[in-house]
Amino acid sequence: MDGINQTLKKIDHNQISINQNRPLEQTQVKNLKNYFKIGLTYASNALEGNTLTESETKVVIEEGITIGGKPLKDHLEAIGHARAFDYLWELAKSADITENDIKELHKICFQPKDGAAAGQYRQVDVIITGSHHNDKLSRHEDVPAHMRDFAAQLPEKRARLHPVVYAATLHRDFIYIHPFEDGNGRTARLLMNHALLATGYPPVIISPAFKHEYIQALEKSHSNSQMFTHYIAEQVLQAQRDYIRLLHLPPV
Template identity: 45%
Template sequence: MLLDEIDRLKSEIDKLRPFEGRGLDQLKAYYRIGLTYTSNALEGNSLTESETKVLLEDGLTVGGKPLRDIYEATGHAKAYDHMYTLLSNPTITAADVLALHRLFYHQIDSSQAGAYRQEPVIISGSQYPTVAPSKIKNAMSDFFDWLSRHESSLHPVTFAAEAHKRFVFIHPFIDGNGRVARLLMNLCLLRRGYTIAIIPPVLRASYIARLEEAHVDDGPFMKFIAERVLETQRDLLRLF
């Protein structure tokens, strides 16, 4: 079973802990680039992984790239850094998620950054509607109640995948919902001592299909996310 194998590898990784000092900084920087690149690429950002690395590490922009693509990368990196400040908080709150979106979206549209949308949105390719603007506040309140009630009772990987799914189905922001959903999912994993889940752009079609299918049957989506956690664990063990 996938979760059993994930827990077995977690035990192997735990033997390498604590990650600290320069090693910890290098690990965070490694996934800062990887998660920023992949999460943005899933949404159509044109920056390559090497271009993302040069931008985030050296502050050098790549000629001929849309300014929005640059802002998405720098904004995501800021939100990623903020994610680590939330690991020891008692619960994940609305303020936490709004802050993640604000940091990601501020340079793109400061008027919408960190604010729930006031207009309807349609998810391209989906046959299912998102929550109406007038119902978002209550839907998100219910969502955070669900997070606080289930974080300690569900398996961490199941909890993280479920949080991702529920958040995307609400689609509370005008844009950036996927990016924030993946940051939230990884926040859930890190808070319980698990490695993050990275979804490479080559798996975009499968990822979108599993999310769409999750409206009816979320088993395949849960399996998909578990496989991504498992792959990151293997990657981490290769690094060490």
Template identity: 45%
Template sequence: MTIYEKIDRCHKAISEVRPFEGHMLKQLKDYYRIGLTWSSNAIEGNTLTISETKVVLEDGLTIGGRPLRDFYETVGHGQAYDFMFTLIGERRITVEDIKTMHRLFYKSIDEANAGTWRKESVIVSGTGYVFPRPQEIEGQMRKLEKWVKSERNNYHPVTFAALLHLKFVSIHPFIDGNGRTSRLIMNLALIQDGYQLAIIPPVLRPEYNDTIRQYQNKGKSEPFCEFIAERVYETQKEIMRLLHIPLDLA
């Protein structure tokens, strides 16, 4: 059985207990707000633990001995996550949505560059990939927006979400925060289509980055799509465990 067949089996089983609403919906949303914020920030070097992330998001407290930036990244990501859920029923992902998401995440870190395309070229360590020049970004992002509208139904929802992440992070439109924004819009695509989040634990950072580089340097998207599919499947299994849904893959 392929990973996509497993995902579709789980998706069907979870869909049978939908809709999630009321207290249950809030519980699930809050549960993954902490997990996604912590993991996405940790991949980028944020030093807060998952317990400290919970304290920041739920109590609004700073953590003694931790950089203030780590606090701002956590609060900002939580706000961007909340905005992501306001778009759950839209099945749209526009340039303006992406800018808003980045602005919410980044405004307390660097207000001048929050939600604004970068004005300088970038070089990312670990890859020889040449990112678009600043003057090319607006056109590339509008092209991506059109791709979302025209191609979304031509892919499995999990594959589409993974490809959206790859395309966005390879444009690298912001001066900073592109990785976190790419994971947010990927997960937005997933929840809009009724799928679970893809949460990437920091321990898998080398594999995550390697599969991105395979796309950027060799044009191979399959390794990354498979990697993301595995992460969605893990979340599905966790949801099924939390909701006491039998897992039958026979």
């Protein structure tokens, strides 16, 4: 617990510097949004096997150009995730998020690839490859009730927990339900970043280079929830450093 508390103290210290330099100019906000949209779209999709590079992702999103030799699916995932980030950016103007918001976020993200199935709860049980805790995932018939409870508990958790702890908890609890047949990881990361953005923190981009560490922290959270929380806190700390560097803020 001490390790997490020390990391949270560093985060709080950095956040003071970030908040002291607000409000930002419109140009700065636009540049930051584009930076995080491209970075998060690339990384979150790459974690799930998308083969587009970050520069290719940028071209697909900003110019609508098709990358030769890359699957159509990968292009559609990039387009959908970028649209979902735009929706998330507006949604984060409020800390509140509802069950319908979550379904809409998934729908926007996956409609280009999955059509009408996007935004619909799964009708089958699922297995997470490589996980030893598939027995703890919600059964498909329980998903609607579990998601209602999940959404209903968010305001209380948000009020009680440190914003970074809340963001990590939201991600973890959503994954335990796994409400959609596909796209749960990407949706969980979007929800986590909604929680961060809504409270003034920069969004977290989990690099695909650290996929193993990320998955292991999530897997071990079944027996030690603090491990995943600490992992996410370290990612927030890095996101703050990137934010400070991008805006040329005084070093903390």
